Amino acid sequence: MTTEQKIRVLIAKPGLDGHDRGAKVIARALRDAGMEVIYTGLRQTPEMIAEAALQEDVDVVGLSILSGAHMALLPRILELLRANDLADVKVIIGGIVPDDDIQALKAMGVAAIYGPGANTSSIADDIRQMVQAARSHNG
Amino acid sequence: MADLVEALLGGSLRALARLLTVIQNETPEARAALARLYPHSGRAYRVGITGAPGTGKSTLVNSLAKTYREAGRTVGILAVDPTSPFTGGAVLGDRLRMRDLAGDQGVFIRSMATRGSLGGLARATDDAICALDAAGFEIILIETVGTGQSEVDIARAAHTTLVVEAPGLGDEVQAIKAGILEIADILVVNKADRPDAQNTVRALQTMLDLGPAYRSNPWHHQSLSGILAPPPESEAESEAWQVPIVQTVAVDNWGTDALAEAIEMHHAYLGRSGKFRVWERQRLAAELSARLESALLERFVARLDTERLLALLDDLEKRRIDPQSAVETLLKEGDRC
Numbered sequence: 230m231t232t233e234q235k236i237r238v239l240i241a242k243p244g245l246d247g248h249d250r251g252a253k254v255i256a257r258a259l260r261d262a263g264m265e266v267i268y269t270g271l272r273q274t275p276e277m278i279a280e281a282a283l284q285e286d287v288d289v290v291g292l293s294i295l296s297g298a299h300m301a302l303l304p305r306i307l308e309l310l311r312a313n314d315l316a317d318v319k320v321i322i323g324g325i326v327p328d329d330d331i332q333a334l335k336a337m338g339v340a341a342i343y344g345p346g347a348n349t350s351s352i353a354d355d356i357r358q359m360v361q362a363a364r365s366h367n368g
Numbered sequence: 369m370a371d372l373v374e375a376l377l378g379g380s381l382r383a384l385a386r387l388l389t390v391i392q393n394e395t396p397e398a399r400a401a402l403a404r405l406y407p408h409s410g411r412a413y414r415v416g417i418t419g420a421p422g423t424g425k426s427t428l429v430n431s432l433a434k435t436y437r438e439a440g441r442t443v444g445i446l447a448v449d450p451t452s453p454f455t456g457g458a459v460l461g462d463r464l465r466m467r468d469l470a471g472d473q474g475v476f477i478r479s480m481a482t483r484g485s486l487g488g489l490a491r492a493t494d495d496a497i498c499a500l501d502a503a504g505f506e507i508i509l510i511e512t513v514g515t516g517q518s519e520v521d522i523a524r525a526a527h528t529t530l531v532v533e534a535p536g537l538g539d540e541v542q543a544i545k546a547g548i549l550e551i552a553d554i555l556v557v558n559k560a561d562r563p564d565a566q567n568t569v570r571a572l573q574t575m576l577d578l579g580p581a582y583r584s585n586p587w588h589h590q591s592l593s594g595i596l597a598p599p600p601e602s603e604a605e606s607e608a609w610q611v612p613i614v615q616t617v618a619v620d621n622w623g624t625d626a627l628a629e630a631i632e633m634h635h636a637y638l639g640r641s642g643k644f645r646v647w648e649r650q651r652l653a654a655e656l657s658a659r660l661e662s663a664l665l666e667r668f669v670a671r672l673d674t675e676r677l678l679a680l681l682d683d684l685e686k687r688r689i690d691p692q693s694a695v696e697t698l699l700k701e702g703d704r705c
Contacts, residue, residue, distance in 0.1 A: 234393050235456070235481070260457035265481050270464040277470040281463060284477055286385040314382050 236264045236360050237287040241273040243306065244296045251323060252293040258349035259291075259356070275302060279309035282318055288360045289340075294324040299334065307338050317367065319359050323347065373404045376503050381476060384503045388478055391495045402495055408502035412444070414510060415631055416526030418488060418548065421514025423534040424558040426465035428618040428627075429509050433469055435621075435628045436507050442474040444505030446497065448490050450513045451481040458482075462511060476505060488512040488519025494655055497525065515548055523551035524654050527647065528634045530554050530627075533572065535562040549575065552611055554630050560615035560623065572613055607641050609634065668702055676701070 240256045242249055249271050256266045267285045269277070282290050290310070294302065299322060310318055319340040326334065326342050334342060341355055372390075375383035387405075390398045415432075417425050426447065433443045447462035460479035469475045478500075480490040489512055490496070500508050512522050523529050531552035549555070549572075557568050612630050616623030638644040680697065683689040689697070 235483075237389075256459050260452060260459045261455050263456045265451075265458045265460060265479075267463060267479050268459055268461045269467075270461075274470075277467065280470060281477075283382060284385055285463075285479060286389045 234364070236289070236356065237267065237285060238264050238289045238291055238356065239267045239269065239278070239282050239285060239287045240291045240293070241269045241278045241281070242271050242293045243273050243275060243278060243302045244294060244298045245272060246296040247271060248295050249293070251295070252291075255291060255293070255323060255349060255352065259353055262350070262353035262357075264353070264356070275305040275309050278306055279313050279315070282310060282315055283313045287318060288363070289319045289321060289356055292320065292322050292324075294322060294326070297325065299324070299326055300330055303334055303337060303339060317363055319356075319363065321352075321356070323352075373401050376405070376499070377408060379504070381473075381503075384476065384499060385478070387499050388496055391499060392480065392483070392490070392492045394492060398492075398495065402498060405498055405502040409498045410501065412497075412501040412505055412508045413635060414497060414508045414526045414528075416510045416512065416522035416529040417532060418512040418515050418519070418522045418529065418551075419532030419556075420534075420537055423514075423532045423537070424618050425511050425514070425532050426462040428530075428532060428556065428558055428616060428624070429462075429511050430466040430468055431616070431618045431621045431624040432627060433466070433475055433507075433509060435624045437469075437472060437474055439628075441506045442504065443469075443476075444500035444503070444508045445469075445475065445477040445511070446480055446490075446493060446500070446508065447477065447511045448480045448482060448488070448493070448513050451483050453484075456483075476500065476503070482513060485521075486519070487521030488515045489521045489525060493521075493525055520548060520551050524651055527638060527644070528553045528631050530556050530631075532556045532558050533568055534559045535564040535568045537568075553609065553634050554627070555611060555613045556627060557613060557615045558618050561617045561620075565615065569613055569615065576611055576613070607637070609637050609641075671702060672698065 238259055240252050240259075242252050252268070256268045259266045267281065267287065269281055278290065278292070290306075292302075292306070303322075307320065310316065310320070320338065321341045321343070322334065322339055323343045326344065331342050340359055343352055372383045372387050376387055387401055390401065417429055419425055429445060429447070433445060436443050445466070447460070447466075449458055449460045449462060451458045458481035460481060462479055463477060466477055469477065478496065480493065480496065482490050485491045489510070493510065497508055497510065510522060510526055512519060529551050531548055531554075533555065534557070555572050557565055557572070559565065614623060614627045614630050616627055618624065638647065680689070680694050684691060684694055
Protein backbone atom coordinates (compact mmCIF):
# COMPACT_ATOMS: atom_id res chain seq x y z
CA MET A 230 0.00 0.00 0.00
CA THR A 231 2.11 2.91 -1.20
CA THR A 232 0.96 6.44 -1.68
CA GLU A 233 2.73 8.92 -3.91
CA GLN A 234 5.47 11.05 -2.43
CA LYS A 235 3.66 14.26 -1.58
CA ILE A 236 5.47 17.53 -2.09
CA ARG A 237 5.75 19.30 1.27
CA VAL A 238 6.14 23.07 1.35
CA LEU A 239 6.73 25.34 4.34
CA ILE A 240 5.17 28.78 3.95
CA ALA A 241 6.53 31.32 6.39
CA LYS A 242 6.64 35.07 6.80
CA PRO A 243 9.93 36.19 8.28
CA GLY A 244 10.41 39.70 9.56
CA LEU A 245 8.07 42.17 11.11
CA ASP A 246 5.51 43.30 8.56
CA GLY A 247 2.02 42.02 9.18
CA HIS A 248 0.74 41.49 5.66
CA ASP A 249 0.03 37.78 5.37
CA ARG A 250 -2.63 37.83 2.68
CA GLY A 251 -0.17 36.79 -0.05
CA ALA A 252 1.20 33.95 2.07
CA LYS A 253 -2.34 32.65 2.63
CA VAL A 254 -3.20 32.90 -1.07
CA ILE A 255 -0.15 30.91 -2.07
CA ALA A 256 -0.75 28.33 0.69
CA ARG A 257 -4.25 27.77 -0.61
CA ALA A 258 -3.07 27.62 -4.24
CA LEU A 259 -0.43 25.01 -3.46
CA ARG A 260 -2.99 22.99 -1.51
CA ASP A 261 -5.21 23.05 -4.59
CA ALA A 262 -2.20 21.87 -6.60
CA GLY A 263 -2.12 18.75 -4.39
CA MET A 264 0.73 19.71 -2.08
CA GLU A 265 0.97 19.55 1.70
CA VAL A 266 1.54 23.08 2.92
CA ILE A 267 2.79 23.73 6.43
CA TYR A 268 1.67 27.25 7.23
CA THR A 269 3.56 28.89 10.09
CA GLY A 270 2.32 32.44 9.79
CA LEU A 271 3.71 35.81 10.74
CA ARG A 272 6.92 37.01 12.35
CA GLN A 273 9.02 33.91 11.98
CA THR A 274 12.69 34.22 12.89
CA PRO A 275 15.31 32.53 10.67
CA GLU A 276 15.84 30.03 13.51
CA MET A 277 12.13 29.15 13.64
CA ILE A 278 12.05 28.68 9.87
CA ALA A 279 15.07 26.38 9.82
CA GLU A 280 13.72 24.36 12.75
CA ALA A 281 10.30 23.92 11.13
CA ALA A 282 11.92 22.96 7.81
CA LEU A 283 13.92 20.29 9.63
CA GLN A 284 11.07 18.84 11.70
CA GLU A 285 8.59 18.87 8.82
CA ASP A 286 11.14 17.50 6.31
CA VAL A 287 9.91 19.85 3.59
CA ASP A 288 11.06 19.93 -0.02
CA VAL A 289 10.58 23.68 -0.39
CA VAL A 290 10.60 26.70 1.89
CA GLY A 291 8.48 29.57 0.57
CA LEU A 292 9.11 32.95 2.17
CA SER A 293 6.78 35.89 1.87
CA ILE A 294 8.70 39.13 2.36
CA LEU A 295 7.18 42.54 1.80
CA SER A 296 9.25 44.51 4.29
CA GLY A 297 12.36 44.99 2.18
CA ALA A 298 14.40 43.01 4.70
CA HIS A 299 15.20 40.19 2.28
CA MET A 300 18.92 41.03 2.00
CA ALA A 301 19.23 40.85 5.78
CA LEU A 302 17.09 37.74 6.32
CA LEU A 303 18.05 35.45 3.46
CA PRO A 304 21.76 34.97 4.20
CA ARG A 305 20.89 33.92 7.75
CA ILE A 306 18.08 31.56 6.69
CA LEU A 307 20.23 29.89 4.01
CA GLU A 308 23.12 29.55 6.45
CA LEU A 309 20.90 27.89 9.08
CA LEU A 310 19.42 25.50 6.51
CA ARG A 311 22.94 24.44 5.48
CA ALA A 312 23.99 24.08 9.11
CA ASN A 313 21.03 21.74 9.65
CA ASP A 314 22.02 19.55 6.69
CA LEU A 315 19.11 20.99 4.68
CA ALA A 316 21.10 22.40 1.77
CA ASP A 317 18.94 20.43 -0.69
CA VAL A 318 15.76 22.22 0.42
CA LYS A 319 14.71 24.74 -2.25
CA VAL A 320 14.08 28.28 -1.06
CA ILE A 321 11.71 30.53 -2.97
CA ILE A 322 10.60 34.08 -2.23
CA GLY A 323 7.38 35.92 -2.93
CA GLY A 324 7.05 39.63 -2.40
CA ILE A 325 8.63 42.90 -3.35
CA VAL A 326 12.25 42.47 -4.35
CA PRO A 327 14.06 45.17 -6.39
CA ASP A 328 15.69 43.96 -9.61
CA ASP A 329 19.16 44.71 -8.29
CA ASP A 330 18.69 42.29 -5.41
CA ILE A 331 17.30 39.44 -7.47
CA GLN A 332 20.67 38.46 -8.93
CA ALA A 333 22.34 38.69 -5.54
CA LEU A 334 19.69 36.46 -3.95
CA LYS A 335 19.97 33.91 -6.73
CA ALA A 336 23.72 33.89 -6.32
CA MET A 337 23.21 33.12 -2.63
CA GLY A 338 21.17 30.07 -3.55
CA VAL A 339 17.54 31.25 -3.71
CA ALA A 340 15.81 29.07 -6.32
CA ALA A 341 13.13 31.48 -7.50
CA ILE A 342 11.68 34.90 -6.76
CA TYR A 343 8.10 35.92 -7.55
CA GLY A 344 6.87 39.50 -7.63
CA PRO A 345 3.36 40.95 -7.47
CA GLY A 346 1.01 39.44 -10.03
CA ALA A 347 2.88 36.15 -10.34
CA ASN A 348 0.62 33.35 -11.54
CA THR A 349 -0.01 30.84 -8.74
CA SER A 350 -0.39 27.86 -11.05
CA SER A 351 2.95 28.56 -12.69
CA ILE A 352 4.53 28.79 -9.23
CA ALA A 353 3.07 25.35 -8.47
CA ASP A 354 4.49 24.04 -11.76
CA ASP A 355 7.92 25.48 -10.95
CA ILE A 356 7.85 23.83 -7.52
CA ARG A 357 6.91 20.50 -9.01
CA GLN A 358 9.77 20.73 -11.48
CA MET A 359 12.41 21.71 -8.96
CA VAL A 360 11.33 19.01 -6.51
CA GLN A 361 11.29 16.32 -9.19
CA ALA A 362 14.76 17.38 -10.35
CA ALA A 363 16.09 17.32 -6.78
CA ARG A 364 14.55 13.92 -6.04
CA SER A 365 15.90 12.26 -9.16
CA HIS A 366 19.28 13.82 -8.41
CA ASN A 367 19.27 12.34 -4.91
CA GLY A 368 18.05 8.99 -6.19
CA MET B 369 17.48 2.98 5.43
CA ALA B 370 19.52 1.14 8.06
CA ASP B 371 21.61 4.22 8.74
CA LEU B 372 18.51 6.41 9.27
CA VAL B 373 17.27 4.06 11.98
CA GLU B 374 20.67 4.06 13.64
CA ALA B 375 20.90 7.84 13.37
CA LEU B 376 17.43 8.20 14.91
CA LEU B 377 18.35 5.94 17.82
CA GLY B 378 21.52 8.01 18.19
CA GLY B 379 19.41 11.14 18.63
CA SER B 380 19.41 12.68 15.14
CA LEU B 381 16.29 14.80 14.68
CA ARG B 382 17.00 15.05 10.96
CA ALA B 383 16.87 11.25 10.72
CA LEU B 384 13.60 11.22 12.69
CA ALA B 385 12.09 13.82 10.33
CA ARG B 386 13.16 11.86 7.25
CA LEU B 387 11.84 8.59 8.65
CA LEU B 388 8.50 10.24 9.38
CA THR B 389 8.28 11.19 5.70
CA VAL B 390 9.11 7.66 4.60
CA ILE B 391 6.53 6.34 7.08
CA GLN B 392 3.82 8.66 5.76
CA ASN B 393 4.61 7.62 2.20
CA GLU B 394 4.15 3.98 3.31
CA THR B 395 7.10 2.73 1.30
CA PRO B 396 8.66 -0.74 1.63
CA GLU B 397 11.65 0.98 3.29
CA ALA B 398 9.26 2.24 5.96
CA ARG B 399 8.26 -1.31 6.81
CA ALA B 400 11.87 -2.38 7.23
CA ALA B 401 12.65 0.66 9.37
CA LEU B 402 9.57 0.18 11.57
CA ALA B 403 10.47 -3.46 12.15
CA ARG B 404 13.76 -2.23 13.61
CA LEU B 405 12.26 0.69 15.55
CA TYR B 406 9.47 -1.30 17.17
CA PRO B 407 11.61 -3.01 19.85
CA HIS B 408 12.74 0.46 20.97
CA SER B 409 9.18 1.75 21.37
CA GLY B 410 6.67 1.32 24.18
CA ARG B 411 8.18 3.77 26.65
CA ALA B 412 6.32 6.99 25.80
CA TYR B 413 3.04 8.09 27.37
CA ARG B 414 0.50 9.00 24.70
CA VAL B 415 -2.03 11.76 25.20
CA GLY B 416 -4.72 12.37 22.57
CA ILE B 417 -6.33 15.77 22.10
CA THR B 418 -9.58 15.89 20.14
CA GLY B 419 -12.61 18.15 19.78
CA ALA B 420 -14.49 20.32 17.32
CA PRO B 421 -12.67 22.81 15.07
CA GLY B 422 -11.94 26.07 16.84
CA THR B 423 -12.14 24.76 20.41
CA GLY B 424 -8.45 25.55 20.86
CA LYS B 425 -6.77 22.15 20.53
CA SER B 426 -3.51 23.46 19.04
CA THR B 427 -3.26 26.25 21.59
CA LEU B 428 -3.90 23.73 24.36
CA VAL B 429 -1.18 21.45 22.97
CA ASN B 430 1.19 24.43 22.95
CA SER B 431 0.37 25.21 26.57
CA LEU B 432 0.45 21.59 27.74
CA ALA B 433 3.81 21.00 26.05
CA LYS B 434 5.23 24.02 27.88
CA THR B 435 3.98 22.59 31.18
CA TYR B 436 5.71 19.26 30.47
CA ARG B 437 8.92 21.03 29.43
CA GLU B 438 8.95 22.97 32.70
CA ALA B 439 8.78 19.61 34.46
CA GLY B 440 11.79 18.51 32.42
CA ARG B 441 10.02 16.03 30.18
CA THR B 442 10.58 15.80 26.44
CA VAL B 443 7.56 16.12 24.16
CA GLY B 444 6.82 14.82 20.67
CA ILE B 445 3.79 16.31 18.94
CA LEU B 446 1.82 14.91 16.01
CA ALA B 447 -0.66 17.47 14.69
CA VAL B 448 -3.14 16.15 12.15
CA ASP B 449 -5.06 18.28 9.67
CA PRO B 450 -7.33 17.12 6.85
CA THR B 451 -6.31 16.28 3.29
CA SER B 452 -8.56 17.66 0.56
CA PRO B 453 -10.53 14.76 -0.91
CA PHE B 454 -10.52 16.58 -4.23
CA THR B 455 -6.91 17.57 -4.82
CA GLY B 456 -5.00 15.49 -2.26
CA GLY B 457 -3.45 18.70 -0.98
CA ALA B 458 -3.59 20.06 2.57
CA VAL B 459 -2.88 23.17 4.58
CA LEU B 460 -1.36 22.14 7.88
CA GLY B 461 -1.76 25.10 10.22
CA ASP B 462 -1.31 23.73 13.72
CA ARG B 463 2.27 25.01 14.09
CA LEU B 464 0.85 28.51 13.88
CA ARG B 465 -0.39 28.16 17.47
CA MET B 466 2.72 26.41 18.75
CA ARG B 467 5.31 29.12 18.28
CA ASP B 468 6.19 29.22 21.98
CA LEU B 469 7.84 25.83 21.52
CA ALA B 470 10.31 27.02 18.88
CA GLY B 471 13.98 26.70 19.63
CA ASP B 472 13.56 23.95 22.22
CA GLN B 473 15.44 20.76 21.38
CA GLY B 474 13.21 18.87 23.80
CA VAL B 475 10.15 19.38 21.60
CA PHE B 476 9.58 17.92 18.16
CA ILE B 477 6.49 18.96 16.20
CA ARG B 478 5.35 17.17 13.09
CA SER B 479 2.29 18.12 11.04
CA MET B 480 0.52 15.25 9.31
CA ALA B 481 -2.21 15.26 6.67
CA THR B 482 -4.94 12.62 6.97
CA ARG B 483 -4.35 11.35 3.41
CA GLY B 484 -7.75 9.75 3.08
CA SER B 485 -8.25 8.42 6.60
CA LEU B 486 -11.63 9.37 8.09
CA GLY B 487 -11.23 8.53 11.77
CA GLY B 488 -9.66 11.86 12.74
CA LEU B 489 -6.05 10.68 12.48
CA ALA B 490 -3.61 10.29 9.61
CA ARG B 491 -3.20 6.85 8.06
CA ALA B 492 0.29 6.33 9.38
CA THR B 493 -0.29 7.78 12.86
CA ASP B 494 0.46 4.52 14.73
CA ASP B 495 3.78 4.22 12.90
CA ALA B 496 4.66 7.89 13.42
CA ILE B 497 4.01 7.46 17.16
CA CYS B 498 6.34 4.45 17.12
CA ALA B 499 9.13 6.57 15.56
CA LEU B 500 8.76 9.42 18.09
CA ASP B 501 8.61 6.86 20.90
CA ALA B 502 11.78 5.10 19.70
CA ALA B 503 13.48 8.49 19.38
CA GLY B 504 13.02 8.83 23.13
CA PHE B 505 10.30 11.45 23.50
CA GLU B 506 8.67 10.83 26.88
CA ILE B 507 5.28 12.39 26.24
CA ILE B 508 3.59 12.17 22.84
CA LEU B 509 0.74 14.60 22.24
CA ILE B 510 -1.48 13.58 19.34
CA GLU B 511 -3.82 16.29 18.07
CA THR B 512 -6.62 15.05 15.82
CA VAL B 513 -8.30 16.98 13.04
CA GLY B 514 -11.20 19.11 14.18
CA THR B 515 -13.71 16.40 14.90
CA GLY B 516 -17.44 16.18 14.60
CA GLN B 517 -19.21 13.40 16.41
CA SER B 518 -17.70 10.10 15.44
CA GLU B 519 -13.98 10.39 14.80
CA VAL B 520 -12.96 8.16 17.67
CA ASP B 521 -9.72 6.56 16.42
CA ILE B 522 -7.77 8.62 18.93
CA ALA B 523 -9.18 6.55 21.82
CA ARG B 524 -7.32 3.58 20.39
CA ALA B 525 -4.05 5.43 19.81
CA ALA B 526 -3.77 7.31 23.13
CA HIS B 527 -3.42 6.23 26.77
CA THR B 528 -5.34 9.29 27.92
CA THR B 529 -7.84 11.02 25.63
CA LEU B 530 -8.77 14.66 26.18
CA VAL B 531 -11.98 15.87 24.57
CA VAL B 532 -11.84 19.64 24.26
CA GLU B 533 -15.04 21.65 24.34
CA ALA B 534 -15.56 25.38 24.15
CA PRO B 535 -18.54 27.46 25.30
CA GLY B 536 -21.40 28.00 22.90
CA LEU B 537 -21.06 24.92 20.75
CA GLY B 538 -24.08 22.87 21.68
CA ASP B 539 -26.87 22.15 24.11
CA GLU B 540 -27.50 19.23 26.43
CA VAL B 541 -28.77 16.97 23.67
CA GLN B 542 -25.36 17.17 22.00
CA ALA B 543 -23.89 16.02 25.29
CA ILE B 544 -25.88 12.79 25.44
CA LYS B 545 -25.32 11.71 21.86
CA ALA B 546 -23.02 8.78 21.27
CA GLY B 547 -19.52 9.20 19.99
CA ILE B 548 -16.84 11.66 20.80
CA LEU B 549 -17.81 12.62 24.36
CA GLU B 550 -17.87 8.96 25.28
CA ILE B 551 -14.20 8.50 24.54
CA ALA B 552 -13.10 11.24 26.95
CA ASP B 553 -10.88 10.25 29.85
CA ILE B 554 -10.76 13.93 30.70
CA LEU B 555 -13.17 16.62 29.50
CA VAL B 556 -11.58 20.00 28.94
CA VAL B 557 -13.64 23.17 28.77
CA ASN B 558 -11.28 25.59 27.07
CA LYS B 559 -11.88 29.35 26.74
CA ALA B 560 -13.26 29.10 30.27
CA ASP B 561 -13.03 32.87 30.67
CA ARG B 562 -16.04 33.25 28.36
CA PRO B 563 -19.21 34.23 30.22
CA ASP B 564 -21.18 31.15 29.09
CA ALA B 565 -18.44 28.68 30.03
CA GLN B 566 -20.28 27.62 33.18
CA ASN B 567 -23.26 26.49 31.07
CA THR B 568 -20.97 24.18 29.13
CA VAL B 569 -19.45 22.81 32.32
CA ARG B 570 -22.93 22.22 33.73
CA ALA B 571 -24.17 20.43 30.61
CA LEU B 572 -21.15 18.14 30.63
CA GLN B 573 -21.51 17.50 34.35
CA THR B 574 -25.15 16.54 33.83
CA MET B 575 -24.07 14.03 31.22
CA LEU B 576 -21.43 12.57 33.53
CA ASP B 577 -23.94 12.35 36.40
CA LEU B 578 -26.07 10.00 34.30
CA GLY B 579 -23.43 7.41 35.04
CA PRO B 580 -20.36 6.04 33.35
CA ALA B 581 -20.74 5.00 29.74
CA TYR B 582 -19.90 1.45 28.78
CA ARG B 583 -16.34 1.98 27.74
CA SER B 584 -14.27 -1.13 28.21
CA ASN B 585 -13.79 -1.78 24.53
CA PRO B 586 -14.60 1.10 22.20
CA TRP B 587 -13.74 -0.88 19.08
CA HIS B 588 -15.76 -4.03 19.75
CA HIS B 589 -17.08 -4.06 16.19
CA GLN B 590 -13.72 -5.29 15.00
CA SER B 591 -14.24 -8.98 15.40
CA LEU B 592 -10.60 -10.06 15.37
CA SER B 593 -9.73 -7.79 18.28
CA GLY B 594 -12.81 -9.12 20.07
CA ILE B 595 -11.31 -12.61 19.87
CA LEU B 596 -7.78 -11.56 20.78
CA ALA B 597 -8.62 -9.22 23.64
CA PRO B 598 -12.00 -9.93 25.18
CA PRO B 599 -13.39 -7.09 27.30
CA PRO B 600 -12.11 -7.16 30.88
CA GLU B 601 -14.36 -7.46 33.92
CA SER B 602 -17.02 -4.79 34.16
CA GLU B 603 -16.30 -1.39 35.68
CA ALA B 604 -18.31 -2.32 38.75
CA GLU B 605 -15.84 -5.06 39.70
CA SER B 606 -12.78 -2.90 39.25
CA GLU B 607 -12.35 0.70 40.28
CA ALA B 608 -14.17 2.97 37.84
CA TRP B 609 -12.49 6.11 36.48
CA GLN B 610 -14.37 9.30 37.26
CA VAL B 611 -14.05 11.54 34.19
CA PRO B 612 -13.02 14.99 35.46
CA ILE B 613 -13.94 18.28 33.84
CA VAL B 614 -10.95 20.62 33.69
CA GLN B 615 -11.34 24.27 32.78
CA THR B 616 -8.57 26.01 30.86
CA VAL B 617 -7.75 29.24 29.09
CA ALA B 618 -5.00 27.79 26.94
CA VAL B 619 -4.06 31.06 25.30
CA ASP B 620 -3.09 32.42 28.75
CA ASN B 621 -1.61 29.09 29.93
CA TRP B 622 -4.29 29.07 32.63
CA GLY B 623 -5.44 25.70 33.95
CA THR B 624 -2.89 23.58 32.11
CA ASP B 625 -1.02 22.66 35.30
CA ALA B 626 -4.26 21.20 36.64
CA LEU B 627 -4.79 19.46 33.32
CA ALA B 628 -1.32 17.88 33.40
CA GLU B 629 -2.12 16.73 36.95
CA ALA B 630 -5.40 15.15 35.80
CA ILE B 631 -3.53 13.32 33.04
CA GLU B 632 -1.03 12.07 35.61
CA MET B 633 -3.92 10.82 37.79
CA HIS B 634 -5.41 8.97 34.85
CA HIS B 635 -2.00 7.44 34.11
CA ALA B 636 -1.72 6.31 37.72
CA TYR B 637 -5.26 4.92 37.61
CA LEU B 638 -4.48 2.87 34.50
CA GLY B 639 -1.47 1.36 36.25
CA ARG B 640 -3.21 0.75 39.58
CA SER B 641 -6.31 -0.89 38.08
CA GLY B 642 -4.37 -3.11 35.70
CA LYS B 643 -6.08 -1.35 32.81
CA PHE B 644 -2.80 -0.20 31.34
CA ARG B 645 -1.88 -3.71 30.27
CA VAL B 646 -5.44 -4.52 29.16
CA TRP B 647 -5.50 -1.31 27.14
CA GLU B 648 -2.18 -2.12 25.51
CA ARG B 649 -3.39 -5.59 24.48
CA GLN B 650 -6.65 -4.18 23.14
CA ARG B 651 -4.76 -1.55 21.22
CA LEU B 652 -2.39 -4.11 19.72
CA ALA B 653 -5.28 -6.41 18.84
CA ALA B 654 -7.09 -3.58 17.10
CA GLU B 655 -3.93 -2.57 15.27
CA LEU B 656 -3.30 -6.15 14.18
CA SER B 657 -6.88 -6.39 13.03
CA ALA B 658 -6.77 -3.15 11.05
CA ARG B 659 -3.48 -4.08 9.39
CA LEU B 660 -4.71 -7.57 8.55
CA GLU B 661 -7.87 -6.13 7.08
CA SER B 662 -6.03 -3.73 4.80
CA ALA B 663 -3.44 -6.36 3.77
CA LEU B 664 -6.16 -8.89 2.96
CA LEU B 665 -8.11 -6.34 0.98
CA GLU B 666 -5.00 -5.27 -0.92
CA ARG B 667 -4.15 -8.88 -1.77
CA PHE B 668 -7.72 -9.66 -2.76
CA VAL B 669 -8.12 -6.58 -4.92
CA ALA B 670 -4.83 -7.33 -6.70
CA ARG B 671 -6.30 -10.68 -7.83
CA LEU B 672 -9.58 -9.25 -9.08
CA ASP B 673 -10.23 -8.88 -12.75
CA THR B 674 -11.14 -5.27 -13.57
CA GLU B 675 -13.44 -6.32 -16.42
CA ARG B 676 -15.30 -8.61 -14.04
CA LEU B 677 -15.65 -5.78 -11.48
CA LEU B 678 -16.98 -3.38 -14.11
CA ALA B 679 -19.49 -6.01 -15.26
CA LEU B 680 -20.68 -6.47 -11.67
CA LEU B 681 -20.99 -2.71 -11.29
CA ASP B 682 -23.18 -2.66 -14.41
CA ASP B 683 -25.35 -5.38 -12.87
CA LEU B 684 -25.65 -3.37 -9.66
CA GLU B 685 -26.56 -0.25 -11.56
CA LYS B 686 -29.27 -2.06 -13.51
CA ARG B 687 -30.57 -3.66 -10.30
CA ARG B 688 -29.84 -7.18 -11.59
CA ILE B 689 -27.92 -8.00 -8.42
CA ASP B 690 -27.84 -6.46 -4.94
CA PRO B 691 -24.59 -5.19 -3.33
CA GLN B 692 -24.31 -7.96 -0.72
CA SER B 693 -24.84 -10.71 -3.32
CA ALA B 694 -22.22 -9.04 -5.50
CA VAL B 695 -19.77 -9.27 -2.60
CA GLU B 696 -20.60 -12.98 -2.06
CA THR B 697 -20.03 -13.58 -5.77
CA LEU B 698 -16.65 -11.85 -5.67
CA LEU B 699 -15.60 -13.78 -2.56
CA LYS B 700 -16.57 -17.09 -4.16
CA GLU B 701 -14.70 -16.27 -7.34
CA GLY B 702 -11.72 -15.01 -5.34
CA ASP B 703 -11.50 -18.30 -3.42
CA ARG B 704 -11.14 -20.17 -6.66
CA CYS B 705 -8.16 -18.15 -7.90
